[in-house]
Amino acid sequence: MRPVYMVSGGVSKFAKSRPDATFQKIVKESFDYAVNDVPKLKRSMIDGSVVSYFSDHFTRQLMAGIMAVDYLGLCPKPNKRIEGGGATGGLCFQAGWEAVASGRMNVCAAFGFETMSHVPTWKGNEFIALASDVSFDYPVGGFYSGYYAMMVNRHMHEFGTTVEQLAMVSVKNHMNAYGNPYAQKRRKLTIADVRNSAMVAYPLTLLDICVMSDGAATCILADEETAFRLTDRPVKITGVGTGTDMMRMADRPHAEVLLAPNEKKSDYRNLKYPGVHSFRAGRSAGLQAYRMAGITDPLKQLDFVELHDAYTSSEIQTYEDLALCKYGDGGKFVEAGYPFMPQIDYGMKLPMKGTLPVNPSGGLIACGHPVGATGLMQAVFAFWQIQGSIKKHYGSGELQLKKADRGLIHSHAGTGTYVTVSIMERGW
Amino acid sequence: MARKSPTKEPAAPPKVEESMTGTTVFNVPLPADTKALKGMSPIVVKQPYHIDYIHSYGQDSPFFAGLSNGKLLGTKCGKCDYTYATPRLACTQCGRETRWVELPQSGRVHTFTTCYFGGEEFLKETPFHLVLVEFDGVDTLFLSRLVGPAGPEEIRIGMKVTAKFRRNSQLKSSDVYFVPAG
Numbered sequence: 001m002r003p004v005y006m007v008s009g010g011v012s013k014f015a016k017s018r019p020d021a022t023f024q025k026i027v028k029e030s031f032d033y034a035v036n037d038v039p040k041l042k043r044s045m046i047d048g049s050v051v052s053y054f055s056d057h058f059t060r061q062l063m064a065g066i067m068a069v070d071y072l073g074l075c076p077k078p079n080k081r082i083e084g085g086g087a088t089g090g091l092c093f094q095a096g097w098e099a100v101a102s103g104r105m106n107v108c109a110a111f112g113f114e115t116m117s118h119v120p121t122w123k124g125n126e127f128i129a130l131a132s133d134v135s136f137d138y139p140v141g142g143f144y145s146g147y148y149a150m151m152v153n154r155h156m157h158e159f160g161t162t163v164e165q166l167a168m169v170s171v172k173n174h175m176n177a178y179g180n181p182y183a184q185k186r187r188k189l190t191i192a193d194v195r196n197s198a199m200v201a202y203p204l205t206l207l208d209i210c211v212m213s214d215g216a217a218t219c220i221l222a223d224e225e226t227a228f229r230l231t232d233r234p235v236k237i238t239g240v241g242t243g244t245d246m247m248r249m250a251d252r253p254h255a256e257v258l259l260a261p262n263e264k265k266s267d268y269r270n271l272k273y274p275g276v277h278s279f280r281a282g283r284s285a286g287l288q289a290y291r292m293a294g295i296t297d298p299l300k301q302l303d304f305v306e307l308h309d310a311y312t313s314s315e316i317q318t319y320e321d322l323a324l325c326k327y328g329d330g331g332k333f334v335e336a337g338y339p340f341m342p343q344i345d346y347g348m349k350l351p352m353k354g355t356l357p358v359n360p361s362g363g364l365i366a367c368g369h370p371v372g373a374t375g376l377m378q379a380v381f382a383f384w385q386i387q388g389s390i391k392k393h394y395g396s397g398e399l400q401l402k403k404a405d406r407g408l409i410h411s412h413a414g415t416g417t418y419v420t421v422s423i424m425e426r427g428w
Numbered sequence: 429m430a431r432k433s434p435t436k437e438p439a440a441p442p443k444v445e446e447s448m449t450g451t452t453v454f455n456v457p458l459p460a461d462t463k464a465l466k467g468m469s470p471i472v473v474k475q476p477y478h479i480d481y482i483h484s485y486g487q488d489s490p491f492f493a494g495l496s497n498g499k500l501l502g503t504k505c506g507k508c509d510y511t512y513a514t515p516r517l518a519c520t521q522c523g524r525e526t527r528w529v530e531l532p533q534s535g536r537v538h539t540f541t542t543c544y545f546g547g548e549e550f551l552k553e554t555p556f557h558l559v560l561v562e563f564d565g566v567d568t569l570f571l572s573r574l575v576g577p578a579g580p581e582e583i584r585i586g587m588k589v590t591a592k593f594r595r596n597s598q599l600k601s602s603d604v605y606f607v608p609a610g
Contacts, residue, residue, distance in 0.1 A: 019470045060477060126547030135485055136514050139600045140573050141543065141550040146558050149541035154560075157539070157585045201558075202542040202580040250514055250560055250569035276539060276560065276569070 001101040005227035005234035005427050007220050008041065009380030010034035014184040014215035014368035017117030023053075023064060023216070024071035027113050030218040030373075031072050034109075034380075040230045041220065047105035048078035052092030052112035053372035054085060057127040059115055068113065078105075085131050086310060088112060089217070089375025090411020090420030094240050096221045097422070106223050113216035114370035124212050131414060133248050145209055145311070147249060147415050149201035152313035155277040156203075161316065161331035163203045167194035168334050168348070169312035170207050170365055175346050177362020179398045182377075184213055184368035190347060194312075208312040213368030217376035219383070232428060235386045238406075239295070239423035241288025243281030245274070249415040252276060258283045260323035261296040267326055279314075279416030282321030286421045289408070290323075293423040299324050299356055303404050304385060305339075306378040308412035308419075309363040315339075318410060322421070324356060341399070360385065360399055375411035375420065382407040382424050487517040490528055495604050496597030500531040502566060513563060513570035533591040534609055535563040535570070542580040555579075561589060561606060573605040 010033030012018075012026045021029075035041055049072075051065040061067070065081040082092040089112045096110030116124050129143040155161050171191060177183035194207040227234035246252055254272035258280065259265060274280035286298075295301045305322070309315035316330035325333040333339065337350035339358035361367055361381035364374060384393050385404040391397030405426040412419045456471065485492055494501035503526035504511045505519035511529065519526050538560040546554055557574040575592070577583050588609035597603050 019472055060475065120548070122545065122548040122551055125545070126549055129547040133514075134483070135488060136601045137571055138547075140558065140571060140602045140605075141546055141553060141556055142558065142571060143543070143547045143550070146541050146543045146546065149543075150539045150558060150560055153541060153585070154539035198544070200543070200545045202544075204541075246520070248514060248571070250571050251512070251516075251520075253567070 002103060003224045004097045004100045004237045005222055005224060006237060006379065006383050006424065007222045007227050007230045007234050008034040008038045009220070009383045010037065010218045011182045011377050011380050012216045013182055014213045014370060014377075016184065016211070016213065018115065018214040019117075023059060023113050023115045024068050026115065026214065027068040027111055027216040027218070028072055030216040031109065031111055034218040034220050038220070038230045041107075043073065045226070046074065046077070046107050046109050046220075048099065049074050049109040049111065050080055050082055050092050050095040050099065052082040052088045052110075052376070053114055054083060054088045055114075055127055055371070057130070058118055058124070060118070068111065074109070084418040085413030086308060086371060087375065087411040087413035087418040087420050088372045089377065090409065090422065091242070091375070091418065092372070093219060093375055093379050093409070093411075093422060094242065094420055096219060097237050097240055100221050100223055106226050108221045109218060110221060110376060111216065111218040112372035112376045114372045115214045116212040116370060117214050121212055137248060145201040145204055148311040148313055149204045151249065151276045151317070151415065152203065152311070154275065155313065155317065158275075158277055159328035159331065163195060164191055165331035165335050166203070166208055166312040166316065167191040169309065169315045170194045171346055171348065172334070172340055173309060173359050173363040173365045175344060176341060176360055176399065177366030179394060179396055180362050180367065181394055183362045183366050184211060185366045186362075187366070188347065204311060204313065210310045210364040210369040213370040215368060215370035215373045215377070217373040217380050219376050219379045227427070233387045234427040235383050236425050236427035237422060238425050239289035239291075239293030239421070241285035241290075241292070241421045243284030243288075243419045245279065245281040245416050247414060247417050249276050252280070257327060258287060260287060260298070261290070262298070262323060263326065271327055273327070277317065278327060279317060279321045279412070279419060281416050281419040282318055282410070282412065282421070283323075285410075285419045286322045289421040289423050293425070295423065298322060298408070299338075301406065302356060302408050303406050304357045304360055304382070304401055305408045305410065306359055306361060306363070306382050307408075307410040308374070309359055309365050310369060310412070312365065314412065315358065315363070318412070319358070322408065322410065341401070343398070357401060360401060375409070378409040378411065379422070379424070382409050386424060386426050488515055491515050492599045492603070495593060496599060498593045500533055500591055500604060501528050502531040503527060504529045511566045511568075513561070513566045513568045531566060532563045535561040535589060537574070537583060537585055537587045537589055538562040538569050539585060540574060540580070540583045542583075557583060559583075559589065559606060573602065574607070575605050576607045
């Protein structure tokens with residue numbers, strides 16, 4: 001394997017619907033942005049691509065991937081579609097990494113999209129629910145907000161997590177997105193706003209849950225030599241990990257915790273794991289990526305995290321999977337103030353200034369979740385943070401972190417069925 | 429557990445259905461100047477889509493036959509003793525073929541939620557409760573509906589529940605549901 005760098009990225013504006021453009025055009029917006037951001041990159045230098053989108057149901061167009069590729073003028077070079085539910089974008093990013101790490105390509109474009117506005121929201125919820133077992137889970141009325149609500153009710157029961165702690169995540173991520181021009185929802189909220197919004201699946205309200213979206217994102221990855229030829233600020237991908245778990249959360253076994261380097265067996269004497277309160281796939285993906293990147297104390301060694309907050313509850317669960325805090329302490333982690341941006345006023349009194357900002361972009365909850373684009377969108381926002389180029393791309397430097405040398409991106413599918421973690425670092 | 433009632437009356441599904449039907453247009457005016465075409469409003473059309481899927485339950489079929497006979501069937505591995513509430517014909521621990529066993533018809537709420545919205549097919553049934561049921565001697569949980577309680581405040585983790593079966597089986601996993609025991 002050889003080292004892989006990200007040299008450029010682009011995101012289309014995420015919106016509820018984009019009737020002005022077909023998905024090919026939306027992909028091209030993000031692709032052109034990425035290509036134009038590195039003037040030395042000629043399209044002829046791109047050796048091939050990987051493309052991700054989640055559901056054929058949304059577009060009612062099979063093989064939509066190749067239609068994006070041919071619209072970009074990347075035929076007859078290699079391409080394949082990557083799909084893995086909510087983790088589709090994260091898997092695509094890693095497939096691009098594999099293409100370059102293996103030596104198959106020197107420059108690989110990884111792009112993804114989803115155009116979810118073709119159907120009304122509750123039909124969209126039905127399509128997504130088909131990504132749960134259609135023999136057993138879907139027919140009883142199972143759908144994802146319901147699954148996550150059941151998981152967090154158990155989390156609250158086991159660990160004393162509160163609905164106010166969940167709401168703090170929503171306030172944080174919406175407030176972060178306030179300064180992100182690509183985000184779909186840019187709102188200043190209070191904990192009361194979150195709790196008073198419509199109940200979707202107890203205890204999760206409309207503002208605890210991400211929204212459907214139309215959007216696309218592109219990452220350009222390259223080998224070391226090409227990367228430094230193209231830009232003086234390439235970002236190195238130093239760790240990748242992918243985990244899996246049973247599709248039906250009811251089937252999750254009760255076993256022993258996979259221990260992070262900063263944990264001991266005695267920390268979890270009585271914890272049945274993963275149960276329905278934790279994501280073993282997330283822990284597994286995180287540990288692989290940490291090992292590869294040489295991270296032993298993630299809370300100290302990471303500067304920021306962009307994680308898959310499809311639900312406020314899953315952000316809290318993911319703090320624990322990523323060993324930013326111990327299992328069970330996710331609610332306290334947000335309440336203490338760790339995942340907030342130090343420079344932003346959230347309208348809340350926090351015990352401490354943020355030390356490890358989580359979702360400085362606004363995450364899925366506020367940016368939107370066009371599934372195939374999401375994991376790649378996180379990579380683009382992380383790339384800009386590490387480059388220190390937020391001001392250039394957002395039009396304001398308010399969301400630029402002072403120290404952003406090493407970040408983590410995390411993509412998550414199903415009820416924690418596929419999870420990817422990738423570590424990105426300053427490469428120059 | 430921090431249990432709180434919903435802070436607001438559950439939102440009802442929207443009163444006015446959003447209609448996807450608009451004016452039927454037979455001709456779209458086209459500007460004579462081709463330069464003006466890029467500024468044209470997008471044309472949006474409706475594409476109805478209906479399919480009858482022929483879905484086979486395959487090796488899981490006895491479970492559904494069990495439901496229509498008032499029985500809850502799971503599977504058990506002869507080697508590991510691992511018992512599955514939702515049946516699997518192959519053991520995830522050792523890979524061997526499992527055998528069918530009858531599950532207890534009473535258990536406890538492992539966790540729950542009350543759904544005020546859902547996938548489109550189930551919107552008309554909201555609000556409804558989903559529960560994961562745990563059974564003594566069974567290693568995995570079982571997803572089902574809980575019928576009876578008015579709202580989430582009437583459900584608690586650990587409460588005892590009993591299986592009930594639809595009189596007119598639809599040969600779906602919804603043929604079984606649970607009610608509070610006693």
